[in-house]
Amino acid sequence: MNSEKDFDRLSPKKRANYIRDYYNQKDGQNIYATSPDFNLRELEIDFIINNVKGPRILDLGCGNGYTLLRLAEKIKGDLIGVDFSSEMIQGANQLLKKNRQKLKSQPKFFEGDGTTFSPLGGKIDTIISERFLLNLPNKRSQYETIENIHRLLRSRGFYLMIEGSKDGLRKLNKLRESVGLEPILDRDKHNLSSRKFNDNELFEFLKKYFTIMEVKTFDLYYLIGRLIYPKIIYPEKPHYNHPVNEIARKLTAQINFPSQGIGHVKGYVLRKK
Numbered sequence: 189m190n191s192e193k194d195f196d197r198l199s200p201k202k203r204a205n206y207i208r209d210y211y212n213q214k215d216g217q218n219i220y221a222t223s224p225d226f227n228l229r230e231l232e233i234d235f236i237i238n239n240v241k242g243p244r245i246l247d248l249g250c251g252n253g254y255t256l257l258r259l260a261e262k263i264k265g266d267l268i269g270v271d272f273s274s275e276m277i278q279g280a281n282q283l284l285k286k287n288r289q290k291l292k293s294q295p296k297f298f299e300g301d302g303t304t305f306s307p308l309g310g311k312i313d314t315i316i317s318e319r320f321l322l323n324l325p326n327k328r329s330q331y332e333t334i335e336n337i338h339r340l341l342r343s344r345g346f347y348l349m350i351e352g353s354k355d356g357l358r359k360l361n362k363l364r365e366s367v368g369l370e371p372i373l374d375r376d377k378h379n380l381s382s383r384k385f386n387d388n389e390l391f392e393f394l395k396k397y398f399t400i401m402e403v404k405t406f407d408l409y410y411l412i413g414r415l416i417y418p419k420i421i422y423p424e425k426p427h428y429n430h431p432v433n434e435i436a437r438k439l440t441a442q443i444n445f446p447s448q449g450i451g452h453v454k455g456y457v458l459r460k461k
Contacts, residue, residue: 191380203381216278219252221279223319227433228453232455233258235404235455236316239402239457244310245312246269246307247317248302248333249320249323250280253279253297256269256280262292264292268295269298270297270307271302280295304336312340312345321383321385323383325381330385334347338397341460346458348456349458352382352454354374354386354387356405356454369419387454404455404456407449408443
């Protein structure tokens with residue numbers, strides 16, 4: 189599979205199978221297997237840790253469980269992760285075994301379909317989706333999954349949603365263009381399944397089901413890591429593990445930088461109506 193057109197010709201079921209096979213080929217014990225930009229991933233996890241509520245937490249599309257394991261270091265509770273990749277779930281259980289001694293909670297990981305998953309034991313206090321909806325096969329499945337998340341939450345429960353933004357990527361690319369950098373592609377052979385949201389459309393849909401408590405963007409990280417750094421080293425290619433990205437992460441964590449909605453990922457704190 190080498191092009192967007194090839195991927196888009198597939199049926200929704202075949203797209204889902206393609207995505208599962210893609211993740212089954214990764215190393216489930218590599219904590220950053222699902223997100224090579226590990227500094228941005230850590231910022232996302234910090235956002236989750238700072239906003240998670242209640243003892244019963246569900247991570248849909250949990251990958252190899254790294255986010256839940258980080259949470260388990262901080263809180264005591266009933267932590268549940270589900271992912272349709274057998275390799276990711278095997279990796280999650282291996283990482284759990286390796287890190288068990290330093291955890292306050294012992295997460296449980298299940299191989300299954302996160303779009304329809306319904307755990308036993310009652311309603312959930314907080315549901316997390318971190319780039320999970322981004323990889324669903326079509327818009328309909330994305331919005332139906334949000335509706336299912338709403339059903340699974342307890343009254344006034346929280347949904348922490350970290351997903352892709354078309355508008356944020358467009359703003360970033362406009363800035364890159366202004367300094368002579370090429371645009372970052374919305375999709376390429378490494379992320380053919382990427383299905384980012386239109387911000388206004390998503391916002392109007394979410395308002396039907398949730399009170400939107402906060403919208404988090406990572407503007408400073410993107411400005412340094414995707415604009416200043418690549419411009420300085422051009423024509424060399426930037427790398428995620430360059431020290432400047434770690435600096436960008438630390439500054440983003442410390443500075444309350446005014447949000448302009450720049451960047452392809454946004455975080456939402458949503459409370460069930």
